[in-house]
Amino acid sequence: MLRATSRMANIKQQKKRVETASRQRLENLRYRSTIKTLAKRLERAVEDGDTELVESEHRALVRTIDKAVARGALHRNAAARKKSQAARVLAGAEA
Template sequence: MANNKSAKKRILTNERNRLQNRFYKSSVRTLTKMFLNSLEIYKTTRTPENKEKVQNTLNSAYSLIDKATKKNVFHKNTAARKKSKLAAQFKTA
């Protein structure tokens, strides 16, 4: 257990950052899965509504990845790799 005031503050700060990191990482995974599911639906039935849904999900994923990178949850190259992977899957559909 922490013995001084600054160590106690660091424990609180680390816990806050851990929860923030967990939120961003799990949200990115969830949005990625949503994107892949809507992409599969679009591949089977190619309608403009489905394409718009896929595009909106992709934009949301991009936005969240960028926000996480801005808060140093992801390294910039990791974020670029994730976005590139999503874009490549969208392009092949």
């Protein structure tokens, strides 16, 4: 019978890789979570109608998305999609 348990490596280098992968996974999660938060803040700023806040939130969102792509936390096509969505939200604020 097969068991679905995760087993820890018993080779020293593999233990290090498991730790590294875990740290990287958490950092990637932080990037993705921050992008979602910034997107919500942009939408809220558009609803409030504050143009300065909308511009700064959009800039912060695009910058974070670009950093996530450079870091490898986000695929470039997913980043392009998210930036396009943010641009549509921004265009809605200007209309």
